[in-house]
Amino acid sequence: MARVDLAIIGAGPAGMAAAQLAAGKGLSVCILDEQPRAGGQIYRDVDRVAPLRGDLLGKEYIEGRALTAGLGAPGITHLAGAVVWAIEEGPRLAYTQDGKGALIDARHVLLATGALERPMPLPGWTLPGVMTAGAGQILLKQSGVMARRAVLVGSGPLLYLIAAQMVRAGTPPLAMVETQTRGDFTGALRHIGGALRGWRYLLKGLGLLNEIRRAGVVRHTGAHGIAITGEGRAEAVEFTAFGRAHRIACDTVFLHHGVVPNTQAARSVGVAHCWNTQQRCFVPELDGWGATSVGCLHIAGDGAGIGGAKVAALAGRLAALDIAARLEAIDATARDTEGASLRRAMLSELAARPFLDAAYPPLPEALAPADKTIICRCEEVTAGDIRGYARLGCIGPNQTKAFGRAGMGPCQGRYCGLSVTQILAKENSQSHDATGYYRIRPPLKPVTLGELAAMDDAPEAAE
Amino acid sequence: MNNALPFEDLEAGRARVAVSFGGQDLHLPEGANLAAALLGAGITTFRHTPASGAPRGPFCMMGACFDCLVEVDGVTRQACMMEVSDGLVLDMPQAGER
Numbered sequence: 184m185a186r187v188d189l190a191i192i193g194a195g196p197a198g199m200a201a202a203q204l205a206a207g208k209g210l211s212v213c214i215l216d217e218q219p220r221a222g223g224q225i226y227r228d229v230d231r232v233a234p235l236r237g238d239l240l241g242k243e244y245i246e247g248r249a250l251t252a253g254l255g256a257p258g259i260t261h262l263a264g265a266v267v268w269a270i271e272e273g274p275r276l277a278y279t280q281d282g283k284g285a286l287i288d289a290r291h292v293l294l295a296t297g298a299l300e301r302p303m304p305l306p307g308w309t310l311p312g313v314m315t316a317g318a319g320q321i322l323l324k325q326s327g328v329m330a331r332r333a334v335l336v337g338s339g340p341l342l343y344l345i346a347a348q349m350v351r352a353g354t355p356p357l358a359m360v361e362t363q364t365r366g367d368f369t370g371a372l373r374h375i376g377g378a379l380r381g382w383r384y385l386l387k388g389l390g391l392l393n394e395i396r397r398a399g400v401v402r403h404t405g406a407h408g409i410a411i412t413g414e415g416r417a418e419a420v421e422f423t424a425f426g427r428a429h430r431i432a433c434d435t436v437f438l439h440h441g442v443v444p445n446t447q448a449a450r451s452v453g454v455a456h457c458w459n460t461q462q463r464c465f466v467p468e469l470d471g472w473g474a475t476s477v478g479c480l481h482i483a484g485d486g487a488g489i490g491g492a493k494v495a496a497l498a499g500r501l502a503a504l505d506i507a508a509r510l511e512a513i514d515a516t517a518r519d520t521e522g523a524s525l526r527r528a529m530l531s532e533l534a535a536r537p538f539l540d541a542a543y544p545p546l547p548e549a550l551a552p553a554d555k556t557i558i559c560r561c562e563e564v565t566a567g568d569i570r571g572y573a574r575l576g577c578i579g580p581n582q583t584k585a586f587g588r589a590g591m592g593p594c595q596g597r598y599c600g601l602s603v604t605q606i607l608a609k610e611n612s613q614s615h616d617a618t619g620y621y622r623i624r625p626p627l628k629p630v631t632l633g634e635l636a637a638m639d640d641a642p643e644a645a646e
Numbered sequence: 647m648n649n650a651l652p653f654e655d656l657e658a659g660r661a662r663v664a665v666s667f668g669g670q671d672l673h674l675p676e677g678a679n680l681a682a683a684l685l686g687a688g689i690t691t692f693r694h695t696p697a698s699g700a701p702r703g704p705f706c707m708m709g710a711c712f713d714c715l716v717e718v719d720g721v722t723r724q725a726c727m728m729e730v731s732d733g734l735v736l737d738m739p740q741a742g743e744r
């Protein structure tokens with residue numbers, strides 16, 4: 184059985200930065216990621232893609248190569264295409280790579296599993312041709328596949344980045360249907376101090392908006408009453424803005440209203456989570472180093488709360504320092520000295536967050552969808568069904584499983600969990616914390632019998 | 647290049663291999679992400695849901711939603727987590743199968 188000091192799940196900025204720092208302190212590190220190449224969501228496939236189309240993706244994307252290069256350091260084993268499906272006592276990880284199950288033992292585990300796009304249940308969001316905006320960006324980044332006639336729907340900085348990347352690729356979106364309102368912007372102004380301290384983010388946003396404007400992309404703001412229509416696939420986006428009804432014919436719809444922590448792995452081992460009102464999502468309960476209440480387990484990056492790639496890398500390093508101290512590779516003084524400057528950098532990167540969160544809030548009608556709208560994509564359970572369960576006495580997401588199949592499909596609630604919590608909290612006039620979330624049990628991803636049968640007791644991995 | 651297709655492939659020059667999807671013969675770029683390559687070839691519906699038979703295609707492209715499921719050698723797998731290889735035989739998962 185392979186054994187390392189530190190096993191990291193996720194080779195995004197958080198995981199990669201942590202691996203490099205920990206190995207630099209003398210720890211043996213194994214970093215596992217289900218993607219075939221390192222980078223995580225922001226820097227997906229950067230080593231291969233930067234020379235091909237780094238110009239369209241932007242300077243920030245190309246910069247990810249500094250982190251992927253760090254994985255070549257001695258002491259780091261990168262297991263690519265390795266899906267971790269269980270975290271067991273020990274700690275021990277069970278994963279599948281190349282169709283074979285395997286185990287790895289570690290003295291400590293770091294979860295750096297990143298974010299998911301916030302579920303955006305709207306009428307028609309399950310039609311083929313409707314994807315998350317992040318999916319549209321993944322198609323461009325990893326595969327160079329561009330939607331010819333796409334409409335972007337939603338709000339937030341990532342939506343502008345993706346629109347600008349589409350413009351540069353020569354396939355600008357047909358239109359942007361933006362959901363933030365004037366009122367959101369005015370309300371956000373109370374956070375303007377932080378926004379000005381985080382001016383680099385604002386400047387970048389303005390630059391993107393300029394590119395989108397120069398390309399002549401039509402922007403609608405304050406959109407509501409949004410529906411995607413079509414027979415068997417997306418054919419149009421319909422909405423109302425400033426009292427006027429619109430219909431835009433298209434082939435592809437990219438939805439986005441923010442990202443939320445991917446908490447599946449943390450929940451599967453019983454890490455406590457609490458509701459974050461500013462970010463409107465659950466976040467794991469951590470100390471200032473990313474340590475959880477579960478022994479030998481830290482969490483860093485967007486999976487710990489949304490901060491973006493720079494914050495993710497800094498948090499990864501902070502966690503690695505604390506882990507190195509716990510494993511006695513460094514002493515507490517060294518940890519604190521090195522940690523202090525990382526923490527300062529992190530605070531300054533986070534300064535613009537409250538402004539951005541308030542200026543681009545999630546779309547209310549996607550948080551409390553109409554009764555007929557599908558919430559659980561896997562099992563096709565509607566918002567009305569969930570409200571019906573509440574009337575029958577269902578108080579939390581785990582109980583919905585006794586009433587119907589919500590959250591029981593293969594995605595294990597990844598794209599319905601937050602919606603179900605929010606609908607039940609509202610129906611039952613309860614807090615989100617009291618309402619809770621689905622109980623997540625391993626395997627985190629389906630495992631086939633063939634993969635288990637091929638399980639090798641002494642897998643090859645880090646020395 | 648077919649401008650009527652919903653997606654355009656910026657890496658169209660890549661070497662192609664033979665793949666079949668539901669009996670349809672396709673030539674897809676070798677080593678490309680399978681879901682992206684199928685979309686690039688004009689395939690929008692990958693499967694039908696077990697509950698109502700509604701058509702579905704890729705939604706998240708990051709292995710989280712399971713809407714891109716296809717059947718390979720009798721096993722359902724996420725197309726967005728696979729790469730194109732020569733001679734791949736794919737089917738739509740049977741409607742009604744969980």
Ligand SMILES: Cc1cc2nc3c(=O)[nH]c(=O)nc-3n(C[C@H](O)[C@H](O)[C@H](O)COP(=O)(O)OP(=O)(O)OC[C@H]3O[C@@H](n4cnc5c(N)ncnc54)[C@H](O)[C@@H]3O)c2cc1C
Nearest residue numbers: 193195196197216217223224225267296297317484485492
């Ligand atoms: C689709 C998408 C696109 C985004 N694009 C951008 C962008 O262009 N610019 C930007 O600033 N921000 C972007 N973001 C925001 C992004 O969350 C952060 O910028 C940044 O990537 C967070 O870094 P991280 O290290 O925390 O996690 P990530 O970069 O998300 O990395 C997490 C990694 O963990 C892996 N993983 C998760 N679970 C498992 C498992 N069970 N087994 C094995 N591996 C696993 C994933 O494959 C992934 O590579 C995007 C987010 C999403 C969801």
Ligand code: FES
Nearest residue numbers: 707711712714726
């Ligand atoms: S498209 Fe979501 S899992 Fe493949």
